[in-house]
Amino acid sequence: MVQKWNQAPENTLESLQHAIQVNDGIEFDLRLTSDKELVLHHDADISVPASKRPHPVKWTENHTLDELTSFGFLSFEAMLSDPIIRSEWRDKGKMGCVELKRPHPKALYGGGVFGKKQHISHISDMMVKADALLDEHGIPHENTVYYAFHNGMKASAKLSKTKRPWSNLTPYIPPFGTYYTKRMRGTLHFLTTPLARLIRTNRDAGASMAPCAVEYFLPPQNVITLGRRGGLKGERIRRINAHQGGFPIYVWPANLGKEHDILDAGLTGLTDCSDPNMTWLPSGHLRWTRPATLPLDAQQRNLLKSATQSNHQNILKQLHEEVVPWSECDNERKTALVEMWKSKWQWSDSTASILERSSHASPPWEAIRLLGHRGSGKTSRPVLR
Template identity: 35%
Template sequence: MGVTWAQPRQNSVEALCYGINQFDGVEFDLRLTTDGELVLHHDNTTKDDNYVELLSSDEMKPFADKFDELLARKDFTTPWQEQGKTVCIELKSPHPSSGVGGGWKGGSKRVEYISSMIKMVDDAIAEFELPEGTTVLYSFDKKFLPAVKTAGWSHPKARLMPTLREWGSGNLQRAIAAPSFIAHSLPRLMRKHQKWGAPMIPCTLDYLHGINRHLTLGTSVALTGKGLEKLTKARKGFPAFVWPVRVHHEKLILDAGLTPLTDDASPEITHLPDGSPRLTRPASEPLFDGQHVPWHEMTNDSRKEFLSAQRNRWQWSRSVDQLMAATSENQIPWEVPRIICHRGAGKTTF
C-alpha cells in the first residue's frame, strides 16, 4: 500500500512548493510583522489570539514561514521563472484593533502601510526578473489601489470584491459585504477591473453558482446554459479566477473557460466525480495532440495552434497574433484557464 498524503499547513513553504509544481500555480497570503518581515499567514490573529502585526518574525515562527524563506527555494522560484506558473499574492491588512496602519481611522496611514508592503514584495522578487504574465497582486482593502500607485508596483494587480473587512466573524463579514455583492454583477466587476488595468478578476463562486448569483443587480451569469452564454459574451476572454473551489466544481469552471482556485490538492484525487481523469496542469502542461506537453517545451507553432483553438472556443477578443505577442516559453497568456492551488496546497485549519 502507498503512503497516505499528508496535507501541509496552508501558506507554508512546503505547501507552496508542492502546489506550484503539481498545479498551474499557487495563491498565498502575506502579512507584515512588527519588525518589518513579510510572513505567509492568512488569519489576522495567531492560534493564541495575538494580532500578527503586533508580533515579531521570531514570535511568528511557530505559526508562519517567512516570504524570504519561500523565495530561497529553487523548487518554487524555478517553475515561477521558467515554466509559466502563476503566482497570486494576496496582501492582508492589519486588524483595526491592533492600532497599526491607522487603526480604525485608516486613511493615509493605511495607504502608507499597504504601500510599504507592496514595495517590500516588489524588492523581494525583483532579482528573479519574472515574466510579465506570471504574477498578480491583490487585496480586499479599499486602500489597495491608491497604495499600488504610491508604491509604483511593477507587476499586474487586481482587487478582491466585494470588500471583506479584517474584523468580525465570517458570517458578519459576509453580511457587511452583502450590499456591495448585490450592487455589482460579475460583468460590471469585470468592466471595473479592465478600467483599472487588471489582467484578470478574482471572484467568489457565488457570482456564478448557486442561488446567490441571482441576487446581483444587472446581468446574472452562470457556469452552464444561458447564463454561461451571457458570461462568455460579456467577458470576451477577460479571465476570472474563481474561489473557493472543490474538486467537484473544477471541470465545470474549466469548461466555462475560467480558472478555479482549488482547495483539493491531494495527489490521491486522480479522477473527477464523473470518472474522468483530473487535469491539474491544463495550462502549464496542456493536453495537445493527445499528449500532455509542458508549456516551456512546446514549439511556437504548437503554442499558436493551442491558443487559436482556445480562443475560438471561448470567444476571446485578442487576436492570435496578440496572444502570441504575450507568449513565450515561460509566459502563458492570462486568458488560458488554469488550476491554481489555494494557499499552496489547499485551505487547512492548522
C-alpha cells in the same frame, strides 16, 4: 496500493512546494511584521495556541519575523529562496497569486476603521517590498498578480509604482469583525455588484484580472444579484465570455464537484484540494490540474473527456507521457493552442498579440489555470500547533 497523502498546513513551505508542482500555480497570503518584513500568514491574529503566544497582543503584525518564524511560519524571502518554488515559478511558467492582507484596525499599522490613507500606504509598502524580492529572484511580471480585500487597491498600486498585475478581491470582506459580520458585509456587496459590473470596474480601474466568489456562477446565489445572472454553461457563460474578451476571472472556491465546469467555462479556479490521489472528480470527469502549463490540444481534450472511472488511470498516464509542457512547446503548437482557446472562450486579442505578451515559459495571461489555495489548501485552526 495508493499511498495516503498527508496535507501540510496552509502557507507553509511544504504545502507550497507540493501545490506549485501539481497545479498551474499557487495562491498565498502575505502580512507585514512589526520589523517590516513579509511573512506568509492568513489570519489577523497569530494562528498558534493562545498559550504559546509570546506576548498578550494577538495581532500578527505586532510580532517580529523571528517570533513568527520560530513557530514555523514562513518568510517571503525564505519562500523565494527555495529552489523548488523558484524553479517552478520562474522557469516553468507557474502563477503566483499574492494576497496582501490588511491588518486588523487595532493592530500595528492598522490605521483604525476609517484610516484610508494608512490603509493605502500600508498595502503600497507591502507591494514595494514584495516587488524588490520578486525582482531579486527573477520572477517574471506576467507570472504574478497582487490582490487584496482593499477598496484602495488602485491608489496603492499607483503609490507603489509596481509594474506587476494587480486587482481587488470581490465581494469586499473587511479585516475586522466576526466570521458572521464579515460574511454579512460580503453578502451585501455581492448582492449589489452584478458580475458584468465587477468585470467592468476592474478593467476600467486598470486591474489585470477579476477575482470573484463562485456564488456568482452557481444557483441559487447567482439569481439574487442585481443584473444578469452568471452561470457555468450555455448562453449564460457564452455571454460572460463575450463580456470578458479574455479578461481573466479567478474564482474561489473551486470545489471538486464544480471544478471541471469552472475550468471548462473559461475561468481560473482556486482549489483547496491538491491531493495527488484525487484523479476522478465527483462530477464524473478525469481531473487535469495543469490546463495552462501542461496544455491539452483538441485531440488530447477529446481523450480526456472520453475517460471513464474504470479506465481513467490509464488515460491519465498516457496523457502525462504525451502532453508537452507549455514551456517546451514550439511556436506552431503554441499558436494552435491559443487559437483553440480564443475560439472556445471568445478572447478578443489576436493570436500574435497574445503570444507576444507571454514569455517563453509563461502561458498567456488569458490562459485558464488551476491554482492551489494557500498552497495545498486551507487547513484547520490553529494552523501551527
